[in-house]
Amino acid sequence: MDYVIRKMVREDARAVSHVITVSWNETYKGIINDEYLDSLNKNEEETAKALANNFDANGNNYYVLEVNKELAGFINISAAADFDFENCGELCAIYIISKYKGQGYGKALFDVAIKELRNMGFNKMIVGCLNGNPANEFYKHMGGKFIKTRIFEKLQMTENVYYFDNI
Numbered sequence: 001m002d003y004v005i006r007k008m009v010r011e012d013a014r015a016v017s018h019v020i021t022v023s024w025n026e027t028y029k030g031i032i033n034d035e036y037l038d039s040l041n042k043n044e045e046e047t048a049k050a051l052a053n054n055f056d057a058n059g060n061n062y063y064v065l066e067v068n069k070e071l072a073g074f075i076n077i078s079a080a081a082d083f084d085f086e087n088c089g090e091l092c093a094i095y096i097i098s099k100y101k102g103q104g105y106g107k108a109l110f111d112v113a114i115k116e117l118r119n120m121g122f123n124k125m126i127v128g129c130l131n132g133n134p135a136n137e138f139y140k141h142m143g144g145k146f147i148k149t150r151i152f153e154k155l156q157m158t159e160n161v162y163y164f165d166n167i
Contacts, residue, residue, distance in 0.1 A: 075093060
């Protein structure tokens with residue numbers, strides 16, 4: 001399949017919002033309450049507007065995956081928000097629609113995250129992954145060391161934190 005990973009532009013906001021809705025519903029059905037997943041569906045347009053309205057081309061750390069010209073996933077990176085990890089980058093989000101999983105796109109997005117975090121001056125990275133998400137195995141496979149759990153505030157759920165040094 002023909003694919004490209006590129007920096008997000010404002011016009012991608014609607015498609016990124018759709019990827020969030022679809023990937024959360026695919027990944028977290030039975031893990032997160034249905035009310036929250038339903039709210040993603042109902043609020044997808046609002047999420048798209050918020051992404052577009054808050055878009056900052058200079059501070060943009062979103063990278064989108066297009067497969068055959070369809071937006072199929074994205075990543076978001078930043079400096080780690082976790083106070084336990086100063087001078088550390090964070091892979092804040094990596095979402096891929098299920099029909100594109102298992103084809104190497106996750107690794108390709110992961111590699112872009114590392115490259116861009118290096119460009120931002122980081123040489124280590126953390127990733128948080130909700131307990132029960134199959135992606136926990138992906139992060140272990142990619143070399144992440146489980147170091148702690150923390151609370152994902154938005155849902156008051158436990159997430160596992162993986163540490164990657166010498167990225």
